[in-house]
Amino acid sequence: MAIDFTLTDAQRRLRDDAREFATQVLAPVVRQADEEPDPLRAFQLTRPAYVEAYKQGIAFCMLPGEYGGGGLSNVDVLIAGEELCAVDPGFACTVLVNGLGLMPVWYWGSDEQKDRFLRAATSDPACEYLVGYAVSEPAGSPGGTANFDAPLAHPVGIGVTARRDGDEYVLNGRKFWPCNVAGWDGRGADVSIVIARTDTGKGGTEGLSAFMLERGTPGVEYRLISKIGHRLAPNAEIVFTDARVPAANLVEGTRGNGDLLINRNFAWSGPVAGIAAVGVARSAYEAALDFARTYTAGGPRPIIHYQNVGYVLGDVAARIEMCRYFCWKAAHYLDRHDYHGELIGAMCKIQCTELLFDAVYKCMQVVGVNSVDRTRPFEKLLREAAVLPLYDAGNFGMQRRRVHGILAHPGFDPRALADDEFVAFDKTMETIDTVPA
Ligand SMILES: Cc1cc2nc3c(=O)[nH]c(=O)nc-3n(C[C@H](O)[C@H](O)[C@H](O)COP(=O)(O)OP(=O)(O)OC[C@H]3O[C@@H](n4cnc5c(N)ncnc54)[C@H](O)[C@@H]3O)c2cc1C
Numbered sequence: 369m370a371i372d373f374t375l376t377d378a379q380r381r382l383r384d385d386a387r388e389f390a391t392q393v394l395a396p397v398v399r400q401a402d403e404e405p406d407p408l409r410a411f412q413l414t415r416p417a418y419v420e421a422y423k424q425g426i427a428f429c430m431l432p433g434e435y436g437g438g439g440l441s442n443v444d445v446l447i448a449g450e451e452l453c454a455v456d457p458g459f460a461c462t463v464l465v466n467g468l469g470l471m472p473v474w475y476w477g478s479d480e481q482k483d484r485f486l487r488a489a490t491s492d493p494a495c496e497y498l499v500g501y502a503v504s505e506p507a508g509s510p511g512g513t514a515n516f517d518a519p520l521a522h523p524v525g526i527g528v529t530a531r532r533d534g535d536e537y538v539l540n541g542r543k544f545w546p547c548n549v550a551g552w553d554g555r556g557a558d559v560s561i562v563i564a565r566t567d568t569g570k571g572g573t574e575g576l577s578a579f580m581l582e583r584g585t586p587g588v589e590y591r592l593i594s595k596i597g598h599r600l601a602p603n604a605e606i607v608f609t610d611a612r613v614p615a616a617n618l619v620e621g622t623r624g625n626g627d628l629l630i631n632r633n634f635a636w637s638g639p640v641a642g643i644a645a646v647g648v649a650r651s652a653y654e655a656a657l658d659f660a661r662t663y664t665a666g667g668p669r670p671i672i673h674y675q676n677v678g679y680v681l682g683d684v685a686a687r688i689e690m691c692r693y694f695c696w697k698a699a700h701y702l703d704r705h706d707y708h709g710e711l712i713g714a715m716c717k718i719q720c721t722e723l724l725f726d727a728v729y730k731c732m733q734v735v736g737v738n739s740v741d742r743t744r745p746f747e748k749l750l751r752e753a754a755v756l757p758l759y760d761a762g763n764f765g766m767q768r769r770r771v772h773g774i775l776a777h778p779g780f781d782p783r784a785l786a787d788d789e790f791v792a793f794d795k796t797m798e799t800i801d802t803v804p805a
Contacts, residue, residue: 373693379447382440385424386448390455393420398456402599402748407592408554411602414459415496415552421463422495426452430467432474435482436490442636442699442707446643450692453647457752458600460647461759462498464640465547465601469499469561471636472578472629475707476621485559485580492558500549500560502581502606503630506542513545514765517627518802519572522565526576526626528608530564535615537579539564539587539608550590550604556583561619562606563626573798576626580617587611597751598759627798631710631770634761635793638713639698641760642720645753646692649724649731652749653684656731656739665736677734684727691720701788710793711774712785714767721756722763728753773797 375383394417404410421427430445431437440448452460466489473485489497503526504513510524518524528541539562543549551557560581567575581588591605622629660672660681671677698716702709732739732746739746757763774780774797784791 373696375447379444382444383447383451386426386451389421389424389426390451393417394452394459395455398459398600402456402458404599405594407594407599407602408550410599411462411592412552414462414600417459418462418498419495422492422497427463427466427495427497428470428490429463431470431486431490435474435486437486442639442702443696446639446695446699449640450643450647450650453644454651455647456600457644457648457756458598460644461598461601462548464637465501466499467640468501468633468637469548469557469559471707472561472622472633473580473619475632476578476619476625476629478620480616481580481619488558496552498548498551498557500546500551500557500581501633502543502546502549502560502562503633504543504545506544506605512765514762514769515802516630517573517798519799520803521571522568525572526563526565528562528564529568530566530577530579530613530618531568532566532615533612536612537564537566537615537618539579539581539611539613541608543606543608545593545603546606547601547603549606550592550602551583554590554592554604556581556585556588556590558583563630566618566624572802573627573795575624576622576630577624578619578622578626578629579613580619581611581613582617585611585613595755597748597753597755627795628793630761631793631798632708634766635710635713635770636702636707637760638709638715638717638767639695639702639720641756642691642695642698642716645721645724645756646688646695648749648753648756649684649688649691649727652728652731652746652753653681653688655745655749656684656734657681659735659738663735663738671734680730680734684730687723687727691724694720701785704788705790708790708793710770711791714761714770717760718757718763718767718771721753725753725757769801770797773800776800 401410401413425438429438429440433439530537549560566577589607593603698712
């Protein structure tokens with residue numbers, strides 16, 4: 369049977385183990401960390417849970433087994449990920465970013481780089497190893513991230529520069545938003561992948577490469593950012609002032625192709641963001657259903673017996689099912705096509721995060737005014753759901769543009785996804801919609 373949604377015994381165990389971790393280890397720290405005003409302190413409160421996640425193989429579950437990773441398929445990452453996201457998508461975001469930082473080394477690194485960076489991540493005796501992924505840059509003119517591929521001269525687009533000097537590259541400029549990069553103490557993750565312009569004579573998609581920035585590199589400063597949601601995940605500004613990185617840390621196959629890394633990474637994470645929306649909406653739906661089954665609102669029977677309540681919750685439940693299966697399909701596509709999903713990953717992320725943001729609010733309408741009481745879960749769930757369409761390459765400025773760029777290509781086959789055919793993505797599909805008409 370080619371299409372079968374039944375989980376294998378191993379997948380059921382994976383789901384159950386992830387659920388147990390999420391409810392027994394993660395859940396007890398969520399409220400305090402979410403309410404902690406200092407973003408670094410909030411992240412530090414998650415440290416014991418992270419150490420346990422590391423020990424259980426969750427923190428690097430997406431890396432290949434041959435380098436000590438969990439060796440999970442993309443589908444299996446989602447099965448486990450939904451359970452974490454139902455409890456806290458910010459914590460899950462930290463794990464996701466470990467993948468965004470190291471998957472490119474697996475795709476494009478030399479054997480020596482794979483050995484050095486992947487094995488270090490999976491063999492930390494302290495079980496605290498953390499990896500950052502630094503693409504995004506500060507808002508401003510020029511600035512932001514959505515138009516990183518605008519076909520204009522530097523400093524438009526990615527503004528952080530890396531100038532070759534002997535056996536080193538010298539980095540200058542600022543990043544803003546990258547997750548995990550500041551580490552547990554605000555002084556740097558163990559390692560972060562940084563996209564920088566190695567050729568300032570070029571702009572747009574040209575002359576971008578990826579570097580592995582190691583903790584302790586002089587000339588790098590971090591400042592934590594306080595956010596409305598995903599408060600358990602640490603985002604930071606990075607300032608590079610003549611920071612020297614060994615030339616051997618330029619990820620071999622990304623030389624001049626940092627743009628393709630950005631698009632491949634943000635597409636790989638599409639179904640992960642989608643399943644985060646599923647997890648968050650699932651929690652809102654279950655809380656709303658529970659409320660509707662017990663609350664009478666002064667009437668003779670619980671409000672679930674009113675037609676509008678039943679219809680709305682039925683629609684919400686259906687959307688959650690739809691989105692879960694779209695995420696599984698997108699992950700399955702990534703598994704079958706060498707972790708390329710530039711089209712389906714974007715489509716999945718856009719639809720799931722937007723449909724399910726609305727679903728969370730619908731749950732609040734069913735519950736009514738009591739949903740805004742902060743002793744109930746909805747306020748936090750709404751904040752978390754609001755982040756999902758905006759982060760991980762915004763649905764407006766980045767993900768929809770990638771879909772547009774592929775659809776506009778003369779060679780695009782509109783049946784490719786249905787037929788499970790490989791949809792190629794190359795530089796000719798970038799830059800679309802970057803220069804306003
Ligand atoms: C929890 C969290 C985790 C994150 N983790 C990371 C991380 O690990 N690494 C990292 O690098 N970043 C990270 N980010 C940042 C994230 O990936 C953002 O999606 C990214 O910075 C792009 O933001 P943006 O799309 O709003 O871009 P901006 O450049 O700020 O664009 C803002 C808006 O302008 C409009 N716009 C801009 N250009 C266009 C266009 N060409 N066409 C149409 N509209 C346009 C859109 O409305 C867009 O939403 C994280 C953010 C959060 C909140």
